[in-house]
Amino acid sequence: MTRLEASSVVVRRNGRNIVDLVSAKGQAGDFIALIGANGAGKSTLLSVLAGLLKPDSGQVTLDGRTLTEYRGTELAKRRAFLPQNPRCEWPISVERLVALGLTPSLPAIGTFPEDFRAKVNATLTAFDLEAHRDQPATTLSGGELARAMLARALVGDPHILIADEPVAGLDPRHTLDTVRRLRHLAGEGKLIIISLHDLTLAARFSTRILAMKAGRLIADGPTAETMTSGLLRDVFDVDACVSGTGDTALVDFSAGS
Amino acid sequence: MKSGPLVILVLTLLLVLLFFISLFSGRVWLPPGDVLRSFASGNDELAAIIVHELRLPRAVLAVLVGASLGVAGAVLQGFTRNPLAEPGLLGVATGASLGAVISIYFGFTSVFALATPLAGLLGALAATALTFALGWGGGSLALILAGVAVSGLTAALISLSLNLAPNANAAYEIMTWIMGSLADRSWDHVWLVTPFIVVGVIAMASTARALDALSLGETQAQSLGIHLTRTRLIILLGTATAVGAATSVTGAIGFIGLVAPHLIRPWVGHQPSRILLPAALAGAVLLLGADIATRLIRFGPELKLGVFTSLLGTPFFFWLVVKLRKTSP
Numbered sequence: 001m002t003r004l005e006a007s008s009v010v011v012r013r014n015g016r017n018i019v020d021l022v023s024a025k026g027q028a029g030d031f032i033a034l035i036g037a038n039g040a041g042k043s044t045l046l047s048v049l050a051g052l053l054k055p056d057s058g059q060v061t062l063d064g065r066t067l068t069e070y071r072g073t074e075l076a077k078r079r080a081f082l083p084q085n086p087r088c089e090w091p092i093s094v095e096r097l098v099a100l101g102l103t104p105s106l107p108a109i110g111t112f113p114e115d116f117r118a119k120v121n122a123t124l125t126a127f128d129l130e131a132h133r134d135q136p137a138t139t140l141s142g143g144e145l146a147r148a149m150l151a152r153a154l155v156g157d158p159h160i161l162i163a164d165e166p167v168a169g170l171d172p173r174h175t176l177d178t179v180r181r182l183r184h185l186a187g188e189g190k191l192i193i194i195s196l197h198d199l200t201l202a203a204r205f206s207t208r209i210l211a212m213k214a215g216r217l218i219a220d221g222p223t224a225e226t227m228t229s230g231l232l233r234d235v236f237d238v239d240a241c242v243s244g245t246g247d248t249a250l251v252d253f254s255a256g257s
Numbered sequence: 258m259k260s261g262p263l264v265i266l267v268l269t270l271l272l273v274l275l276f277f278i279s280l281f282s283g284r285v286w287l288p289p290g291d292v293l294r295s296f297a298s299g300n301d302e303l304a305a306i307i308v309h310e311l312r313l314p315r316a317v318l319a320v321l322v323g324a325s326l327g328v329a330g331a332v333l334q335g336f337t338r339n340p341l342a343e344p345g346l347l348g349v350a351t352g353a354s355l356g357a358v359i360s361i362y363f364g365f366t367s368v369f370a371l372a373t374p375l376a377g378l379l380g381a382l383a384a385t386a387l388t389f390a391l392g393w394g395g396g397s398l399a400l401i402l403a404g405v406a407v408s409g410l411t412a413a414l415i416s417l418s419l420n421l422a423p424n425a426n427a428a429y430e431i432m433t434w435i436m437g438s439l440a441d442r443s444w445d446h447v448w449l450v451t452p453f454i455v456v457g458v459i460a461m462a463s464t465a466r467a468l469d470a471l472s473l474g475e476t477q478a479q480s481l482g483i484h485l486t487r488t489r490l491i492i493l494l495g496t497a498t499a500v501g502a503a504t505s506v507t508g509a510i511g512f513i514g515l516v517a518p519h520l521i522r523p524w525v526g527h528q529p530s531r532i533l534l535p536a537a538l539a540g541a542v543l544l545l546g547a548d549i550a551t552r553l554i555r556f557g558p559e560l561k562l563g564v565f566t567s568l569l570g571t572p573f574f575f576w577l578v579v580k581l582r583k584t585s586p
Binding site for chain 1: 338466469470471472473474476477479480481482483484526527528529
């Protein structure tokens with residue numbers, strides 16, 4: 001059973017705590033949406049949770065062991081991470097791009113194993129990328145690239161997926177596609193943690209909400225109970241109206257002051 | 258995708274062909290038959306002496322040096338994801354030049370024949386250590402800037418040594434050395450650089466998988482379990498050892514490291530790890546070809562190898578800039 005736990009995490013930059021004493025837990029099956037204004041510390045917290053950034057104090061544990069105890073590849077096999085707007089720097093084929101997700105499992109030397117090829121093929125099919133297999137990844141449209149990157153993150157079948165704004169810049173259909181896919185993965189027993197600015201999506205699809213403000217965690221709970229207009233006023237300093245729960249939830253901002 | 262092995266095969270054949278051409282071409286043309294016979298008999302004929310003592314070490318050095326420049330260029334371009342990266346970038350080449358120039362300046366060569374290459378090697382290691390210390394903690398951009406700063410410093414010191422050269426001869430010797438050449442290199446030079454080049458190239462090649470992962474940028478590479486600091490250290494030390502050793506016997510030879518990976522990239526699907534071996538072969542082919550050309554082109558004094566590769570390489574640089582201008586927004 002996957003269990004990721006942050007306790008009293010602090011990240012300090014230029015004398016300011018950009019992540020300030022954050023403690024939170026996530027486990028298999030959770031689809032956690034991290035919300036907060038720009039600069040609230042969401043990306044930094046995600047990096048810490050992914051084990052890419054060592055907190056100045058506090059710690060993050062995965063199944064009881066702190067992340068720093070894991071070897072790089074051992075952790076990489078268990079959790080996938082997607083930064084905001086992931087880019088591909090060389091015109092490698094989409095197939096190669098997706099195959100890069102298997103890097104931590106590759107044998108130290110030798111060619112690409114045959115059963116890995118099967119995994120890549122299955123993932124290409126699952127993510128509807130068959131037609132783009134040999135296309136240079138740098139020529140993909142924004143939506144296709146986001147899908148290919150998600151395929152890259154999931155090809156190794158990680159237990160945890162941490163993604164920083166995976167739907168930023170996507171059109172409504174690709175946004176819905178992506179978020180549905182993530183919810184489905186959570187349903188299959190993965191732990192999904194993403195930061196999100198689209199609050200309606202967060203209200204409809206996530207199972208839990210974490211809200212950050214100025215580095216502090218100010219809310220943590222099941223989506224239906226946590227996502228309230230009171231919380232949104234606190235987090236974003238705007239008047240918001242939350243109606244409905246689950247698949248019909250809607251978050252709107254009032255035009256007033 | 259099947260073109261990878263074909264590229265390697267073609268380059269290998271080309272390399273073997275050029276290697277033989279380099280043995281019988283030059284100021285004295287040797288018929289191929291004489292060259293082959295000199296291997297069989299090993300006698301003291303003039304042909305045998307020319308081949309064994311002059312042309313063979315020269316050709317072997319061209320292959321070793323060209324291959325290390327090619328691999329170093331491929332690794333550095335892959336690591337920085339910058340198509341203009343090359344071994345000169347980290348201050349390695351100019352560092353080696355400075356070391357050698359200091360040795361010439363103080364006349365160490367008259368005391369000990371291999372003083373210049375050894376000083377070059379030390380210079381390369383010192384310059385790389387300085388680059389690494391300056392760029393520590395920053396990303397690859399900080400590393401490149403550190404390399405540019407160190408190159409600037411070493412270039413200034415080389416100019417200073419020319420400025421202060423005690424006599425015209427010393428200045429001339431330094432100038433000639435800087436221009437880069439494979440002429441009159443012996444087996445001693447080959448034996449001196451081979452271990453360094455082998456170790457350096459193996460170190461650089463060991464980062465192949467990290468280079469692939471870096472196609473996704475540093476954050477994603479790190480999330481895939483790639484140790485970025487360790488990779489950077491291996492690449493710096495590998496480049497310093499291999500290119501430093503190469504430069505310390507040949508002088509500065511530009512553009513081979515820049516051009517070789519670009520020639521290969523489209524043929525192997527742009528995958529950084531699959532560029533390494535063909536880039537080594539391409540570097541060797543280019544340098545061996547250039548060395549043969551400098552021996553054949555005759556209009557006055559011998560054309561220096563480093564000058565020739567720069568003359569040929571600069572238009573390529575122009576082309577690269579124009580191409581980048583088209584593809585980048």
